[in-house]
Amino acid sequence: MQRKYPNLCKPIKIGNVNFRNRMFSAPMGGTDITVDCTIGRASTAFYELRAKGGAAAVTISECIVHPQTDGSHAYHLDLQTVGSLSSFTYTADAISRHGSIASVELSHSGQYAGTYLTDKDKKYGLAQWGPSAGVRPDGLEVKELTEKMIAEIVAAYGNCAGLAKRAGFKMVMVHGGHGWLINQFLSPYFNHRTDKYGGSLENRVRFAQEVLDSVRKVVGHGFPIEFRMSGSELFEGGYDLVVGVEIAKLLESRVDLLHVSAGTYQRGFSTTHPSMFLPHGSNVYLAAEIKKHVSVPVATLGGLNDPAMMEEIIATGKADVVEMARALLADHDLPRKVMSNRDEDIVKCLRCFTCMAERAATSTRRCTVNPLIGRELDGTEVVPSSRQCKVLVAGGGPGGLEAAITAAKRGHKVILCEQSDQLGGILKGEQAIPFKYEMYELGVTLEKLARDAGVEIRLNTSVTKEYVEKENVDALIIAVGSEPLVPAIPGLAGDNVVVVNDYYMEKDKVGNEVVVFGGGLAGCEAAIHLAQEGKIVHLVEMRMELAPDANIRHRPILLEEIEKNKIHVHTGYKGLRVTEEGVVCADEAGEEHLVPGTTVICALGQRARRKVVEDLVDCAPYVAQIGDCVFPSTITIAVYQGYHAALDI
Numbered sequence: 266m267q268r269k270y271p272n273l274c275k276p277i278k279i280g281n282v283n284f285r286n287r288m289f290s291a292p293m294g295g296t297d298i299t300v301d302c303t304i305g306r307a308s309t310a311f312y313e314l315r316a317k318g319g320a321a322a323v324t325i326s327e328c329i330v331h332p333q334t335d336g337s338h339a340y341h342l343d344l345q346t347v348g349s350l351s352s353f354t355y356t357a358d359a360i361s362r363h364g365s366i367a368s369v370e371l372s373h374s375g376q377y378a379g380t381y382l383t384d385k386d387k388k389y390g391l392a393q394w395g396p397s398a399g400v401r402p403d404g405l406e407v408k409e410l411t412e413k414m415i416a417e418i419v420a421a422y423g424n425c426a427g428l429a430k431r432a433g434f435k436m437v438m439v440h441g442g443h444g445w446l447i448n449q450f451l452s453p454y455f456n457h458r459t460d461k462y463g464g465s466l467e468n469r470v471r472f473a474q475e476v477l478d479s480v481r482k483v484v485g486h487g488f489p490i491e492f493r494m495s496g497s498e499l500f501e502g503g504y505d506l507v508v509g510v511e512i513a514k515l516l517e518s519r520v521d522l523l524h525v526s527a528g529t530y531q532r533g534f535s536t537t538h539p540s541m542f543l544p545h546g547s548n549v550y551l552a553a554e555i556k557k558h559v560s561v562p563v564a565t566l567g568g569l570n571d572p573a574m575m576e577e578i579i580a581t582g583k584a585d586v587v588e589m590a591r592a593l594l595a596d597h598d599l600p601r602k603v604m605s606n607r608d609e610d611i612v613k614c615l616r617c618f619t620c621m622a623e624r625a626a627t628s629t630r631r632c633t634v635n636p637l638i639g640r641e642l643d644g645t646e647v648v649p650s651s652r653q654c655k656v657l658v659a660g661g662g663p664g665g666l667e668a669a670i671t672a673a674k675r676g677h678k679v680i681l682c683e684q685s686d687q688l689g690g691i692l693k694g695e696q697a698i699p700f701k702y703e704m705y706e707l708g709v710t711l712e713k714l715a716r717d718a719g720v721e722i723r724l725n726t727s728v729t730k731e732y733v734e735k736e737n738v739d740a741l742i743i744a745v746g747s748e749p750l751v752p753a754i755p756g757l758a759g760d761n762v763v764v765v766n767d768y769y770m771e772k773d774k775v776g777n778e779v780v781v782f783g784g785g786l787a788g789c790e791a792a793i794h795l796a797q798e799g800k801i802v803h804l805v806e807m808r809m810e811l812a813p814d815a816n817i818r819h820r821p822i823l824l825e826e827i828e829k830n831k832i833h834v835h836t837g838y839k840g841l842r843v844t845e846e847g848v849v850c851a852d853e854a855g856e857e858h859l860v861p862g863t864t865v866i867c868a869l870g871q872r873a874r875r876k877v878v879e880d881l882v883d884c885a886p887y888v889a890q891i892g893d894c895v896f897p898s899t900i901t902i903a904v905y906q907g908y909h910a911a912l913d914i
């Protein structure tokens with residue numbers, strides 16, 4: 266078979282271990298942790314799905330090596346905790362039995378102990394230990410590790426690596442990046458020691474070297490050690506790429522794979538996990554530069570999800586391995602699809618940060634476009650139905666499409682009706698906003714998957730009661746979505762107003778000075794896009810906060826972009842009327858102000874199409890309502906409900 270992406274699909278030997286391709290599953294942590302800090306069954310199932318999806322290696326995330334000085338976030342691997350070794354063994358087995366190499370990330374959060382705790386108050390009960398004493402931005406005192414403690418931590422890395430090997434892991438990843446303890450030692454920003462662990466670069470690297478030696482001593486030669494580092498810390502005062510190269514050179518003899526990531530969790534979250542506002546592969550240059558200076562294989566990652574781009578990275582020698590985290594949440598089968606030339610079927614990550622926000626908010630996993638994530642134990646296979654039903658899905662947005670695909674996979678005869686001439690629903694509007702283009706692409710991909718699954722698609726077809734009754738269906742899934750809210754504000758129906766959902770069709774109407782009326786998520790993102798297009802943008806919001814409903818990871822990045830793009834923000838402004846000169850608003854004291862702009866973008870929210878729903882609810886034996894037509898919400902909810910409505914038939 267001729268592989269479309271031969272370099273990406275090519276096996277690689279690292280240490281004495283053969284990996285089936287160049288696509289590795291980057292560490293993603295640790296939500297289903299038992300009270301004893303071992304790996305629960307749900308997490309095991311989560312990692313297993315990555316292996317089933319074809320990743321060459323699956324790294325389970327942060328096993329903390331020295332709970333006595335850490336206690337931050339994830340699993341412990343030790344012999345004292347009942348169930349610790351066995352839980353790791355079952356996880357290694359679950360990964361290995363699908364032909365993937367099981368790896369475990371060994372970590373210590375150092376002065377950032379407590380970062381991952383869902384209940385942030387608990388961090389006050391921990392001691393925060395770092396290379397140097399100081400005070401964290403959140404006011405917590407950091408204590409300096411003594412040389413005796415350093416020696417204990419170094420030994421703990423080796424001890425954990427040995428237990429990991431015993432549990433059946435075939436590789437270990439030592440986490441030396443993202444601002445955690447080893448990174449803190451490497452960094453001139455965090456490390457002010459005057460002993461053999463501080464000062465010169467050779468001294469700052471010593472801790473990492475000792476850790477790697479301790480691990481090597483236990484695992485032996487040929488057992489791959491992957492070292493995760495930040496190629497540059499990417500903040501002022503941190504080390505840069507020139508130093509990153511030197512660090513790599515000083516460590517390469519001790520490692521089998523140098524994994525080059527970027528930045529720090531605490532001081533650059535949106536570059537460590539490149540946000541939708543950054544280009545794909547924005548951190549690849551760091552790995553590419555380091556690769557020029559070392560002889561061990563190098564891995565890269567960060568916002569990668571396009572096989573063509575990843576193929577180019579390997580083919581041109583920028584890296585030997587690509588790693589993905591979010592892309593494999595969105596589509597755990599991505600490597601398998603690449604291997605079988607089915608790249609057009611890949612459901613791409615939207616970089617919406619639902620995954621990381623859920624993790625921080627509720628200690629669970631969820632992905633907007635993959636309804637299985639975090640729910641793997643509930644079943645990952647779509648099982649055929651024992652009786653074929655005739656199913657009508659009303660509405661071709663993401664929820665309707667997901668429902669149609671799932672119902673068709675179950676063997677039902679599925680008709681999907683869409684009242685407009687194009688599928689995708691609300692996602693159609695995203696095609697005009699480059700940083701949200703993947704949301705538009707989601708509709709395109711789901712349409713392809715629906716057609717391939719045998720769904721009959723009827724465009725320009727409104728579903729009425731009579732229509733459903735004539736079709737005589739067994740099941741009706743109502744996914745008719747929502748419509749823009751355009752209140753009866755004087756002037757809002759004028760020619761100078763573009764409803765945000767229609768912007769993609771009326772882009773040319775938009776002048777150089779724009780008022781975006783409504784500072785919810787859609788309004789904020791439209792404002793950023795328009796400012797990026799070089800327009801003067803005013804953003805008007807009645808509430809005192811912008812986009813309060815945006816998730817806790819995306820929102821701070823969104824607000825940063827608003828500032829960076831010099832958008833004029835008017836919160837606490839109530840729009841009274843739209844004129845040719847802009848929007849007249851009242852401030853909190855009731856005083857009127859004109860917010861100037863020749864074009865007004867109306868982004869005042871969405872309203873569920875309840876009337877349509879109410880007309881249809883009695884039209885079939887099984888009726889489900891999903892997504893925005895129930896309550897305007899997120900793509901995440903629409904996709905999840907669509908999937909389950911189809912399973913419930």
Ligand SMILES: Cc1cc2nc3c(=O)[nH]c(=O)nc-3n(C[C@H](O)[C@H](O)[C@H](O)COP(=O)(O)O)c2cc1C
Binds near residue numbers: 292567621
């Ligand atoms: C849900 C989630 C959890 C993560 N947890 C960890 C972790 O525990 N340890 C770690 O080193 N990196 C963690 N990461 C970071 C990823 O390994 C990766 O470096 C980052 O997401 C950038 O890669 P991506 O753009 O392919 O997602 C996590 C990422 C995500 C999305």
